[in-house]
Amino acid sequence: MEQLDPSDRKILICLQEDGRLTNNELSERINLSPSQCSRRRTRLEEEGYIRGYRAEIDREKLGLGIVNIISVTLATHNRDNARRFSELISNLPQVMEAHALTGEMDYFIKVVTPDLRSLSAFVNDVLLPHESVQNVKTAIVLDTLKEDGRLPI
Incomplete structure (x- = not known):
């Protein structure tokens, strides 16, 4: 991989915007x-x-008005259990982000749902019954102060 020069960085900044x-x-x-621009891109x-x-x-226009932050602790800490949880999460369209963490909880997932009933069904019918999951804690986002996928280039 080549190093990025200022023109490459400008291309990335512009394409992040549009x-x-x-x-x-x-x-x-x-x-x-x-x-030149085409070759670089x-x-x-x-x-x-x-x-x-x-x-x-x-x-919100799609009816997914509730953002939920869910922390998950696995039942056991081994490679197979982590793989099973990863497979579960990767197949759930309502999961927007999933991160493996250090510390008290094993995973942090960001989930969107249309309402509280859907959140309850997601936690009680999907996450908790899964063999890899031991504990789940949910938090409902009251307000989003910043949501921006752009990287600081």
Whole structure:
């Protein structure tokens, strides 16, 4: 992997802001020729700096008004149990993020649900009965102060 120069960083910053920029629009913003810009963008994609492009969807308009932070403690701490939990989480569309942690809890997951009944069903019918899970603690987000997937480049 090559080092990123200032032009590469500008490309990444611009695409984080608007992934739909055409090559010509992007080249104008960073003051490179369209051909240079295109080569750099392709290289950044091939090297994995740019993993993909997606639309930012308003979850509330889709009826997913409740954000929940759930901490999970596994029943046992071995590789198979962690794999089973990972497989469970990866197949649940309402799980927006999942992080393995150090400390008291094993995992932190961010889940969106339309209502409290759905949250209850998720915890009681999906998480708690799973063989890998010992304990679950939930917290409902009252207000989101910042939600931004952009990286500080």
